[in-house]
Structure formats: C-alpha cells, structure tokens
Amino acid sequence: MLETPGIPFTILAFILVLGPLVFVHEYGHYIVGRWCGVKADAFSIGFGRKLVGWTDKRGTEWKIGWLPLGGYVQFAGDRDAVSQPDADWQSLPDAERSHSFPAQPVWKRALIVAAGPFTNFLFAILIFAAFNLAYGVPTTPPVIAGVQPQSAAAEAGLREGDRIAAIDGRAMETFDDIRIAVAFDLGRPIDLSVERGGEQRTISLRPRIVSETDRFGNTSERAIIGIMPGAPTLTPAGPIASVEAGARQTWDMVRLTGEVLGQFVTGQRSVKDMGGPLRIAKQSGEVATLGPVALISFIAFVSINLGFINLLPLPMLDGGHLLFYAYEAIRRRPAPPQAQEWAFRFGFAAIVTLMLVVTFNDLGSFGLWDGIARLIG
Structure with a gap:
C-alpha cells in the first residue's frame, strides 16, 4: 500500500x-x-483532436480524443456531439434518413x-x-452499541441497546442508514423513533458538526450524534440477493446525492463544497493507494x-x-x-x-x- x-x-x-x-x-x-435501428457515426472517448481511431463495418468511427474528460456518441442526423439535429437531416436519402436519430x-x-x-x-x-x-452482504443492525460521553446522544438520553427505528419518519434498516441520515444533514435537529425494552419513544436532538482530517491531509465536516455500532456481519448471498442488495446500496447513494444537491440549490450548503474533475483525480489517486x-x-x-x-x-x-x-x-x-x-x-x-x-x-x-x-x- x-x-x-x-x-x-x-x-x-x-x-x-x-x-x-x-x-x-x-x-x-x-x-x-x-x-x-439508429446508425452511430462516431463513438468517442475524450474530446478534441483524435489520438487513435478506427472505423467498423457498420461505418461507426471509434476514436480516443486527447482530452479525457468525457465522451460522446454522434448519431446519424446529429449536428454535433450534444445531439442537436443537423438542419439538413431531412434531405438525406430515404434509406439513410430512416436510420437517423431525429427521424x-x-x-x-x-x-x-x-x-x-x-x-x-x-x-x-x-x-x-x-x-x-x-x-457477503454487509449488515449492521441500527442498534446502539455505545454512547460517547457528552455527545448529543448522551445528552438526549440515548442508551446502549436502543434500536433506532426511524429518523424524521424515514425507516432505518442498518446502522449505515443512520450515518447517512445524520452526516450530511448540516446538523439540523432531528426526531428519532427509538425502540427500548419493547416500547417505542421519540427523542429529539441536534447533531454536532465535527471536522476530520484524513491521512492525506483532506479536511471535511460531517454531523454526528455520538453513537457507536456493533460488529458488522457479512451475510452470504446468492446472485439474486446480491443484485437486490446492490440495487438498494445504489439507491441509497442516489438519494443522498439528490439531498446534497438540493442543499446546494437552496443555499443551505456552500458552493465551496462542490468539486470537479481535478478533485476527482486527486481522490482517485488517494483511494487507489488503499x-x-x-x-x-x-x-x-x-x-x-x-x-x-x-x-x-x-x-x-x-x-x-x-x-x-x-x-x-x-x-x-x-x-x-x-x-x-x-x-x-x-x-x-x-x-x-x-x-x-x-x-x-x-x-x-x-x-x-x-x-x-x-x-x-
């Protein structure tokens, strides 16, 4: 490493x-x-001048551009790489027009x-x-294994063994659901539905923002309530169950991405937190070392x-x-x-x-x- x-x-x-x-x-x-049934004129990885390319038997030019920040498929009848229709597509011969994108x-x-x-x-x-x-499918029940002293959870009266069933009405099926629900919500007050001793109660608290620095010197902020999970378990799964779990994991990340974007749009989160290709490149190198x-x-x-x-x-x-x-x-x-x-x-x-x-x-x-x-x- x-x-x-x-x-x-x-x-x-x-x-x-x-x-x-x-x-x-x-x-x-x-x-x-x-x-x-649409003909593709070009399939490009990267933009700008072509570094290498070839044309297949269907007449599609496959190429790699010098600027590797995206790509495009240009279909017949497209004027450019963003699929705006060519003004002359209707004058193409009937056989070609029927295989064009705008038709x-x-x-x-x-x-x-x-x-x-x-x-x-x-x-x-x-x-x-x-x-x-x-x-195996990683699973950690939404059960508190420990409470940090003087944390928001301790002050709100949460205890070891409490099961957090929901946060603000959203069901918590795993401990990771709790992390996701809390970490990126800007430390706003939340309502927890807690199961304790066969009874259910509602506990309100405000997560606290903490600043963390990773091994590469990157500083980030997230909200925590001060609870610790139990030991994770890996449940063996077959192909169908693995795909179902993968779909749930993907949906959780899609939902989180939408919530964070909504915070940018509404001004709750600063645009300074936005990153682009250079940050992705930096993170790619850092993650690859792991x-x-x-x-x-x-x-x-x-x-x-x-x-x-x-x-x-x-x-x-x-x-x-x-x-x-x-x-x-x-x-x-x-x-x-x-x-x-x-x-x-x-x-x-x-x-x-x-x-x-x-x-x-x-x-x-x-x-x-x-x-x-x-x-x-």
Whole structure:
C-alpha cells in the first residue's frame, strides 16, 4: 500500500476511474441506439483532436480524443456531439434518413438518451452485487452499541441497546442508514423513533458538526450524534440477493446525492463544497493507494454521481434532452427551434460557469490560493 500518491500515479488512477465510466455511459447510448435501428457515426472517448481511431463495418468511427474528460456518441442526423439535429437531416436519402436519430419517434429518442445515465446506475449495481456475492452482504443492525460521553446522544438520553427505528419518519434498516441520515444533514435537529425494552419513544436532538482530517491531509465536516455500532456481519448471498442488495446500496447513494444537491440549490450548503474533475483525480489517486477494492468501490460511487448529474434537466445534458422530449410527447410537436437554441446557449453558459466554480474550488483544495496569499502577504 502506497503512503501518498505521486502525480503520475494520480493521473493513471484518474484514467482508470473515468475512462471505463465514460465508456459505459456512452456505450449505453450506443447499444440502445443500435437496438432502435439508429446508425452511430462516431463513438468517442475524450474530446478534441483524435489520438487513435478506427472505423467498423457498420461505418461507426471509434476514436480516443486527447482530452479525457468525457465522451460522446454522434448519431446519424446529429449536428454535433450534444445531439442537436443537423438542419439538413431531412434531405438525406430515404434509406439513410430512416436510420437517423431525429427521424425516430420521441419514445425511441428518449430511450436512447436515458440509456447513458441508467447504464451508469446499472454498472454501480453490478459492482456492489459482485462484492456482495464475493464477500457477503454487509449488515449492521441500527442498534446502539455505545454512547460517547457528552455527545448529543448522551445528552438526549440515548442508551446502549436502543434500536433506532426511524429518523424524521424515514425507516432505518442498518446502522449505515443512520450515518447517512445524520452526516450530511448540516446538523439540523432531528426526531428519532427509538425502540427500548419493547416500547417505542421519540427523542429529539441536534447533531454536532465535527471536522476530520484524513491521512492525506483532506479536511471535511460531517454531523454526528455520538453513537457507536456493533460488529458488522457479512451475510452470504446468492446472485439474486446480491443484485437486490446492490440495487438498494445504489439507491441509497442516489438519494443522498439528490439531498446534497438540493442543499446546494437552496443555499443551505456552500458552493465551496462542490468539486470537479481535478478533485476527482486527486481522490482517485488517494483511494487507489488503499487497494483495488477501495478503488473499485470509488468507481461505483463516481458512476452513480455521473449518472445522476447527467439526468439534471439542463440543456446539453441528457436530462435536458429528456425535458424537450417530454414537451414533445405532451404537445405532440417539438419545442420551437429558437427556444431550443436559446436553451442550449443557457445550458452551455450554466455548465461553463459551474466548471469554473468547481475548478476554482479544486485548485483551492490543492492549497494553491493559500500559497498565493502567503506569497503576496
């Protein structure tokens, strides 16, 4: 196990994390497009100038671009990599037009677009399922094995042996459910449904925010109530049970991602907490030093986030396309071209702004701005 990752190791780890996820996402678009009879003109991992490429017997150009920060599938009839229709697609010969993306019914186009992010979710489910099948399903009951002195839990009267059945009405099936419900909720007051001695009672408390620094010097904050779990158990599971558990684990992370995003949107959480590709690269290198299992688990986490982000209803993202297709399905006609053009301009501006913000944050996490401030001072 490496103590600290160097720059070459970090770059390699980042490629190992992002490369397969971009391929999985774009392959979801590609394979469903093939099933729907749509021709793919290009399948690219990375953007910019082509480093290497080849064309298969179906006429699809497979290539790798020099900027490995994403990818795209360009279908017949697309004007560009974000699937805006080519103005001349209707003038294609009948045989070619029938296999173009814009000529497909709206349900097929929606299915092709949705396939990318949902393939990312499926990929995460399969990773978790493989771990569950190999090692067993990890289970820790939501029962308190210890209470930290002078903690929020101690002051609220929680005791060893108490079973936390629900938090704010949400059922707690495992101890990890408690951690997730508390850690990212910004320390707001919560109501716990507690089972003790065959009786159920409601206990209210306010979690406390603690700052933690990991072995790599990264500082993070989370909320805790001051309770400790019992020893975890690994329950052997067959293929079906492993997949079911993997789906639950994936859904828990999707739900958590949605809650944290909601906190950003409502202003409850600072945009300073947002991270981008540079932070993912840094984390990839750090996690890779912990071993293959940790790295593969991190890949599953990033895959879920990639799928979730792509479903956001922003033009240029898959969710933006799905929003337009929903409009088309309801109104029985596409949105006006001018409205779509302005929406894509807005989406482009929003994504560029977001990338600038997260890059600024990422550079700050590397200590760049503190270093400049010390030099100036």
